[in-house]
Amino acid sequence: MxxxxxxxxxxxxxxxxxxxxxxxxxxxxxxxxxxxxxxxxxxxxxxxxxxxxxxxxxxxxxxxxxxxxxxxxxxxxxxxxxxxxxxxxxxxxxxxxxxxxxxxxxxxxxxxxxxxxQSPLRKADTTELNWVVVRENSEGEYAGIGGRNLSARPGSGEVAIQSALFTEYGCERIMRFAFDLARTRTHKKVSSVTKSNAQQYGMVLWDEVFTSVAADYPDVETESVLVDAMSAKFVLRPEELSVVVASNLNADILSDLGSALAGSxxxxxxxxxxxxxxxxxxxxxxxxxxxxxxxxxxxxxxxxxxxxxxxxxxxxxxxxxxxxxxxxxxxxxxxxxxxxxxxxxxxxxxxxxxxxxxxx
CATH class of the missing domain: 3.40.718.10 (Isopropylmalate Dehydrogenase)
Structure with a gap:
């Protein structure tokens, strides 16, 4: 038994x-x-x-x-x-x-x-849509690094600093997870979400790691999209999406957008x-x-x-x-x-x- x-x-x-x-x-x-x-x-x-x-x-x-x-x-x-x-x-x-x-x-x-x-997307009435957001969940913008100081200053003198943490280790493991997931799906594609045009340190590292990891998955289609453009893509061309990998904050926001587009x-x-x-x-x-x-x-x-x-x-x-x-x-x-x-x-x-x- x-x-x-x-x-x-x-x-x-x-x-x-x-x-x-x-x-x-x-x-x-x-x-x-x-x-x-x-x-x-x-x-x-x-x-x-x-x-x-x-x-x-x-x-x-x-x-x-x-x-x-x-x-x-x-x-x-x-x-x-x-x-x-x-x-x-x-x-x-x-x-x-x-x-x-x-x-x-x-x-x-x-x-x-x-x-x-009923989806607010008209395209959903005639197009099969299904994708998954993979969110880096341990560092990025939610690393909890920073603090507040100078509260004793008169008026509006207090200062708050919130730092985002990006490590090569953290970026690589979430990206490999995303690529491995993409290999199990009909549409083998990973879309990386970035903002490296404005965040020239953390997100540039993110981009570099994505390029490096992608080389190990030649069978998986890739793209790198700025987060603002990806927000538009969720609405205008969602049929192009399969696996979307993003940092802690970006994925948090985008996944909520995706859920709202699905109806609730x-x-x-x-x-x-x-x-x-x-x-x-x-x-x-x-x-x-x-x-x-x-x-x-x-x-x-x-x-x-x-x-x-x-x-x-x-x-x-x-x-x-x-x-x-x-x-x-x-x-x-x-x-x-x-x-x-x-x-x-x-x-x-x-x-x-x-x-x-x-x-x-």
Missing amino acids: TTPQKFRIAAIPADGVGIEVVEAGRAVLDALAAASQGRFTFEWQEFPWGSDYYAKTGRMMDEDGLDQLKDFDAIYFGAVGWPTVPDHVSLWGLRLKICQNFDQWANVRPVEFLPGI LGLAASANLNPERRFPSMFEPVHGSAPDIAGQGVCNPVGAIGSAALMLDHFGLHDEAKAVRHAIEVVTGDGVRTRDVGGTATTREVTAAIISNIAS
Whole structure:
């Protein structure tokens, strides 16, 4: 008899609608496990960290939180941020603390156009569009290097310095990740996003490394595009895109643009990967905590459920990941949608429809 695979997952719903969408994703994964005839199981441990925890303790997570998380197989994250806590405190105190300390250097954000979801792009009505943004997730503009000083000066005398960090090592590993991913896709192409005309040090290094790495992948088409031009390309010529690799800030912005073009940030999934598996990887929807609709049961669970599918792929459960993605497509195509994408269904109704489709 085959020993069941057991995957230990740390759930961190955190703030706002994160609580609702993590519940939805867990329901889908538990349904898959129940139907697996004992092939695999998920063992969950939920952590109460987030803005409410900060209000009680002055911390976004336990002081030894990283030690508590390091032996899990994966982390399933909701969303962070609440009006009572400054955004930089909540982000750096939880999500970025996990990403950076666990060297989750590859952030993967697919841009997928689902059936039944109206895109603001007219081209999406007649053209098959699908690309993925690969974000350097450990350095760049979010390296956290800088500081504030001279606050004692009279008037407006304080100075803030925020430095971007680009290393040859960091650039090369994310670019090789992007090229390896491109080799698995029908359109084998990597588009590098740069701003080397204005950022003459960090982004010039980025360009040089891209040229060097590309030489090792002669079978993959390449292009290097300035970030402002790439923003336009997302709108005007998205059919030319396959894998887009960009720095931390540029990819963050562009991936949100891609998700909006697909119809809603609520649809967007992401994976924060430590490809070497020295630390657990973290899977989360791209959307924020949405305080305006939190607790109302109307938020879109598709991004979180899609992130669960990325986690299944990480576990080697590729057939199950495909089943989840197929179920999402069927459900949106059937018109079971939350209000952010023109529907009337609740979070739980969408989740139940996805589970029902997988079961059938």
